[in-house]
Amino acid sequence: MDFKDAAVQYLKIARYSHKPESLEDFLKLPRPFYALAFMEQGTATFVSGEQSLTLHPGECLLIPRGTVYQSFWHGDLPVHLTCHFGFVSDAPFADRDIPMQILCDASLGELTKKLYAEKDGEMLSKLAVFYTLCARLYDVMQYTPKPQPDPRLAPAFSFLQGVRGDTVSVEMLARLCHMSPSYFYACFHRATGSSPIVYKQALAVQYATQLLCDPSLSVELIAEMAGFASSSYFRRVFRHFMCQSPRDYRRALLEALSPSAAAQ
Template sequence: MEEGIIILEFESANFDNMIHNWGMIKDTITFHVIVLVVEGKVLYNINNEEILLEKGEIMYIPKYSLRSGENFSGKPHQKYTILFHLEEERIDIPYLLQRQCFIVKPRNFEYFKQRAEFLYTDLRGNKKYNDFICQGILKEIIGMLAREKEENEIPPMKLKYAQDIQEYIMKHYRNNIEINNLAKLIQKSPNYTIAIFKEVTGQSPIQYLHHLRILEACNLLVNSNMDIAYISDYLGFYDTSYFSRTFKKIMSISPREYQKAGIEAKASNDI
């Protein structure tokens, strides 16, 4: 089977932060939309059907949908919206082909949120290579949504184990985290711990840890005076070459290239 080729072009990425009297008039959209609700609730009308979107939920709205929206019960909310155009030669993502609106409540919503936040920040910064990097992040979000939509429901206890591990990693991502520590956290074997986390999130614990560290590295490279070696040590890598390899694997460019592009973009914005 040939792999799908998806060419993306961003319309915009937005963050609505507790906007009172927020609303959108009914209109036919000419782009695809992914919505992630961070706080509160949003009431949408999609193709004349009312849809309530709540905290921790993600909705995909296909191009040419008739859409309107407003705060639910007049209360403001927080959400990210990603608007994009899609030129497809061969698509192997079913929901993009079907073009049907749907909602998921992903087991790893915090990771979706972090990716959306990075996308929003990077696109607004107009940084060098940002289109290339952000296309990769959007493709990741699209793929993870497909997985969430298609996977069978995970038993509640497995979901709790994965969430406990996820919360622990998020709190201690700068520290040296051993699989044995995570196994003790949920009182299971190391192999079971790895398997359950990957089943729920689609990543191993070490992959999730690396993604959290690299997202923080992106921020520190551009918005701090730390050098690369210090950032590597600060984030718990303790080996600069390993940090650089991990960064490039996730971000597609080296830390030095990312830092240089970010600093140049900030300087040009200050002029």
């Protein structure tokens, strides 16, 4: 993994409080980044599919990118610190299937509090704490190793992770992998369950979901940054993958990320 693969795309840490016995619903809002929550007071139950986890004070909850869930908040005034983060590439965790999980590791809580204290400090010191937190998280998280894809496809995966606006064809990717187009397509589909073009679109939409966290960026600019030929085509592809428009997704996401909204 190159250093650039671990570059931070998104980083936000905030303290959230919730009304007692309140519910937050993210079943239609897949998380575009990872979240690590440190519970300070109260308790909360997180339900994702058949999984149900109850978070107590002093514990941390890791919510992987793409998770959909509901959270139920209990106690007089449930409060938590949460670090939301995403990388330019998913390479730091790309070889792991990571479930939503509770982590009873004191150093994670201390590092989360330290990162929150650095939120208005120097950027380099903030990043130093963040990467120390990630390194500890990497060591203590529970995961299942992902099956390794056909190594012959590595040049195609590497190219697709780094490309944005360039036109991509099956023939081009096949040449990178020294395969015939038909054989490459069959191998790629077997490894990913999708065509190379759909795979590239999914990566672009994933990248766009993180850009939508920045309210200063217009949807038109995000479409360009994510490599789409036009904003109308971006909206159509985004709706196909996310079942909602970019504007609706942004509105719901920014509301969810607002500490003041959580306290209402």
